[in-house]
Amino acid sequence: MSTTVYIAVHGGAGYHGVPSEQNVKSALKRACAQALQHSSLHDSSAISVVEQAISILEDDEYLNAGYGSNLTIDGTVECDAAVMDGLSGDFGSVGALSGVKNPIQLASAVLRHSREPDSLGRIRPMTLVASGAHAFASSQGIQTVIPNEMVSPRAIREWQKWKSRLDHPTNGDQVSLPQDAMQD
């Protein structure tokens, strides 16, 4: 059996313009390097490697996850994240989550929590959303933040641009968002 650890990451399918290209590339390289380093020093399980890599990507403002996420119609950040274990088929995810610095770490905590039935013998949830997910984060000691700390200046500029067009369409045209804004 090979003892090599392999990692591959992505920064999204969509439009990667030249201005941000170098920032995206350096974030992806940093994610690979730090996830492998973590695997050799701490936990080398595939789930842990995935969690580490995605945490680095979530912290980067040029990527649409965690800090720097696209903003909702209300100008807030609400994140989705999931992780799946190939060995056991276990899955954990969070949705429409606010106020948690690294949503992937909470998704991983949901996966671990759902492995065993609860004291009443019930299957535990594999997905938690919104305020329930946030409460679970606090109960698991996962870092929570003031929701606005997840909003990046860059995301605000994008939001202001398209929100004003939405609110004040010129010549009564239907506003069509750029394709990239229509993708997760």
Add this chain to the structure above:
Amino acid sequence: TVGAVAWDNEGNLAAGVSSGGLLLKYSGRIGEAAVYGAGCWAQQSLSKRDGMACSISGAGEHIVRSGLARILGEALQSPESDGGEVDIHQVLLQVFNQKFTEPLHQRGELMPNAGVVLLTKERGEDDEAVPRLWCAFTTESMAVAYASTRKPSPKVSILR
């Protein structure tokens, strides 16, 4: 959206995905990154000689409707894979052509787009499992990077 797939030193696979979702989305809306079978999938055989892990990005509502990550897993687990070779390139072409080349509703909707990073296990020399990395997308581009403890210097590319 961002994502990762990994193969650890015990031969186990895992996949993950994380997303801020759509710009100006309704509060409370979730995309594929929160839904089982849609944004990521990982599976492996008991012998650990076969398996896949994938992470997906794209138009959330279409990806959730198609359960894209899971159907890729199921397509790659077809009977042919018991000893026969699955043509992974063909599977990706077929799934993407079937699911992501026509708008689901003809109301001038934007084309449904998706991209996937897929890590598979293949049979190498003396039947040992070796990794192979795939990327497929119908969008303009997809940003990917990969590395290993054997070749730790990451390779990165914005595929177009």
